[in-house]
Amino acid sequence: MGPLSGVKVVELAGIGPGPFCCMLLADMGAEVIRVDRTANVGKDADTAKWNLLTRGRRNIAVDLKTPEGVETVLKLIEQADAVIEGFRPGVTERLGLGPDVCMKRNAKLVYGRMTGWGQDGPIAGAAGHDINYISLSGALHAIGERNGPPTPPLNLVGDFGGGALYMAVGVLAAVIEARGSGKGQVVDCSMVEGSASLMTAMYGALAAGSWIEERGKNRLDKGAHYYNVYETKDGKHVSIGSIEPQFYKLLLQLTGLEGEPLPPQSDREKWPEMTERFAAIFKTKTRDEWCAIMENTDICFAPILSMSEAMQHPQNVERGSFVTVDGIPQPGPAPRFSRTKSEVQRPPAKAGEHTDEALAAWGFSKDEIAKLRSAGAVA
Numbered sequence: 591m592g593p594l595s596g597v598k599v600v601e602l603a604g605i606g607p608g609p610f611c612c613m614l615l616a617d618m619g620a621e622v623i624r625v626d627r628t629a630n631v632g633k634d635a636d637t638a639k640w641n642l643l644t645r646g647r648r649n650i651a652v653d654l655k656t657p658e659g660v661e662t663v664l665k666l667i668e669q670a671d672a673v674i675e676g677f678r679p680g681v682t683e684r685l686g687l688g689p690d691v692c693m694k695r696n697a698k699l700v701y702g703r704m705t706g707w708g709q710d711g712p713i714a715g716a717a718g719h720d721i722n723y724i725s726l727s728g729a730l731h732a733i734g735e736r737n738g739p740p741t742p743p744l745n746l747v748g749d750f751g752g753g754a755l756y757m758a759v760g761v762l763a764a765v766i767e768a769r770g771s772g773k774g775q776v777v778d779c780s781m782v783e784g785s786a787s788l789m790t791a792m793y794g795a796l797a798a799g800s801w802i803e804e805r806g807k808n809r810l811d812k813g814a815h816y817y818n819v820y821e822t823k824d825g826k827h828v829s830i831g832s833i834e835p836q837f838y839k840l841l842l843q844l845t846g847l848e849g850e851p852l853p854p855q856s857d858r859e860k861w862p863e864m865t866e867r868f869a870a871i872f873k874t875k876t877r878d879e880w881c882a883i884m885e886n887t888d889i890c891f892a893p894i895l896s897m898s899e900a901m902q903h904p905q906n907v908e909r910g911s912f913v914t915v916d917g918i919p920q921p922g923p924a925p926r927f928s929r930t931k932s933e934v935q936r937p938p939a940k941a942g943e944h945t946d947e948a949l950a951a952w953g954f955s956k957d958e959i960a961k962l963r964s965a966g967a968v969a
Contacts (some may be wrong), residue, residue, distance in 0.1 A: 592619020593930040597765065600625060600666050600673040607753030607781065608676035608704050609643040614758050616646030617923035617932045623948050625663055628653040628969040630941035642920050644938040650949060651942030651969040658967035660686045666952055668695045671765050674757065676704040679714050689776050699774040700764040704757050708780035720748035727786035736806025736813065752784025815864035816841060816855060819894060820872035828872065828880050831890035841889045845871050942969050
């Protein structure tokens, strides 16, 4: 199952981007074991099933404050292709699970480190969240309404885009390299750097002098009338992305503006005026009426759907883009593979739900597991 079948990953439990990265790897077939804290056992009994980022892997509870607990994790790491952690710099070293210790036990180990600021630098040890990391990369400054403040794009750009996805790519690249060289390495994933990397095209436009560092004045930030969102008669919204001239021509046809004396599409000075004209036009019909006119055309059009609506759209239904696991509808694995198909291996697990089962699967004997339980090292 999945293209990563046979890849083994130890996840030191955290929140946000680390779990999402491990979810992606598990969806693609990797065997991921999530090492949770013994203190969490029982606390998530009623809530774990909603924590979809932890789907697809078994969960064991280990007390990393005990020597036996640390040794348990090191024995798992001896068998792993990769370990992924998302603590502040220096935390795993203090636990006795830093890269040097782990790589002595497993020379091929890829050690993935997920942080906001990176492993070094003047603020590397400070706390932060997605909103702070994308502030430092220039991404947040570029997002928001004209003459308004920056608008946080949920935590998609820092945590999940600049963090989890870059960590997944980095870890997999390092695993491939290690299989040839026999040597592991550390993957230092900074969400500042990842979110800056997502902005590469915009930094190129800035260098070329074609990006204006004011929100709502560029083609992709709602500055352009032809790449924008519009409210419809029923208070809903649609999105338009008619960048290419032939698509823009079709947009003019289907909005009734074809043949009128209009400014050139690229005339920035006229963008606000044209936006107002389009806004008035789109308010004359409901969202469904505009869908009947524009959907499945080359205008580059789509209705703006809520999450509940997205699960019901015919395109998503036809492709099975959303799946139901343990009674909970959720996005299915992505991307798709023609031969080694991905799937959700299991629903989210409670802390320690698979301690005995997972340790046994990774080679621990019944006696060893019993001794660990007696010592309070696992739960």
